[in-house]
Amino acid sequence: MRTWRDINKDSWTFTKKLIVGYGGGIGVYKTSYAINQESGFILNGKISADLNISNRHSTGAGLICRADNLWTFLAFHTAPSAKEGDFTSARISLFKQGMFSEIFASTEEVHLDERFNQFSLEFFSGKVRGEIKTSQKIYELTYTCPHIAFPGYVGLVKFYGTGVSVKNVRIEKTELPFEEKYSLKMKKFEYDIFICHSSKDKPFIIDKIIPVFQQQGITYWFDAEQITYGDPITQKIEEGLQKSKYVMPCLSENLKQSSWTRGEYSAILNAEFSGNSERVTIPLKLENCEDNDIPLLLRDKKRVDYSNQVELAEFMKFLKS
Incomplete structure (x- = not known):
């Protein structure tokens, strides 16, 4: 797993079958992230992985794309909900040289499994789609990001010093827009x-x-x-x-x-x-x-x-x- 790099240098461990994030983190949200350098910079593509997040309702973790080494990246992740309950929420956020900005949040409650949940993040030009697949349901968040697209690495992110185990990481570059639910011919614009x-x-x-x-x-x-x-x-x-x-x-x-x-x-x-x-x-x-x-x-x-x-x-x- 030499292709992975821990940006915080003390928050991630990489083994052959498992990536483990623990403790650490900087800033108000105690954020930590790791990037995969094997695939190089990607402008359009997809990353997916299975995540097991400890204390999954009050902590956060997820996937990132278009990342560099200087705290600039786009993230699809979970985060604690403002309401109390056995659930979390899905969000799309932007880090720009360390400055955090949440740009879109789902209003739907996300109920994670106790073990691994499949996360995926697709990105093509300004459009982003994140998906969380549990044993009970698929949660999806699609957003047209109001920021100029830039190439970068893909990887993992966690917040609040949470613990997370990650396996089955899959990365791919794409040259065509990711599949839409409805074709343009079928779509009726309001x-x-x-x-x-x-x-x-x-x-x-x-x-x-x-x-x-x-x-x-x-x-x-x-x-x-x-x-x-x-x-x-x-x-x-x-x-x-x-x-x-x-x-x-x-x-x-x-x-x-x-x-x-x-x-x-x-x-x-x-x-x-x-x-x-x-x-x-x-x-x-x-x-x-x-x-x-x-x-x-x-x-x-x-x-x-x-x-x-x-x-x-x-x-x-x-x-x-």
């Missing part, structure tokens, strides 16, 4: 288009763009209409992206200042670059947009100019086709 915009452009969109969509019968996802007080913002945006056929970044001088907007379209754009055409990004150039305001990754995209009424009319026809 919205024709997801309106991706800077908050400073909201009045223009409400007054100028949305009325056109309404007149033409175009269904759209717009945060001011779909998100209300008390809603989990990230989760609602993710649902909107999943249910929309096209993503429309509204190009303006304000767009490049909006990190939320970049997060919304970046994952979809990355999937396109990797050959996944399930959703398509179509930029709309607003009136207050100069050429140097357009993000580099969107400059090569065929876009629609709002001030060109012929182009706008053709765009409406395209969305309805």
Whole structure:
């Protein structure tokens, strides 16, 4: 097992048939991780393993991908639930140079077996799918991660100094998107288009763009209409992206200042670059947009100019086709 590396240097032991994590960990969450260097850096792929987590309801462990040696990686893992009970919860989190950020959590209770449970983590471009298979049920968490995809190692992670035993680790690289539950032909999108915009452009969109969509019968996802007080913002945006056929970044001088907007379209754009055409990004150039305001990754995209009424009319026809 020389291909494995313990980043903490005192939290993992590697044998021929078993990997054991114990104690150790740094930071608030007492985190520790180990990477497999044999497969090298992987941009798109899958890691799966059988995990036996001690005190499985109040501690956490799981799998990681796109990891480096400097505490940057994406994780699919369990973590204690806010509620009391004989269960835990599944989560997708990001570590960026040691800074922890939970980006998506399942609302479903996860009941782990007392012995080994099969974990798997699939990742292709911005899309991530984690799965926990127990003797009673399969729990799944799918998310389009709003961060630019980067290559890295795959491996294991644990929290709170928990003990974990791992066996049957399987790693593979992939060149095609992981299998979807439904093919694109079978899928019915709830919205024709997801309106991706800077908050400073909201009045223009409400007054100028949305009325056109309404007149033409175009269904759209717009945060001011779909998100209300008390809603989990990230989760609602993710649902909107999943249910929309096209993503429309509204190009303006304000767009490049909006990190939320970049997060919304970046994952979809990355999937396109990797050959996944399930959703398509179509930029709309607003009136207050100069050429140097357009993000580099969107400059090569065929876009629609709002001030060109012929182009706008053709765009409406395209969305309805």
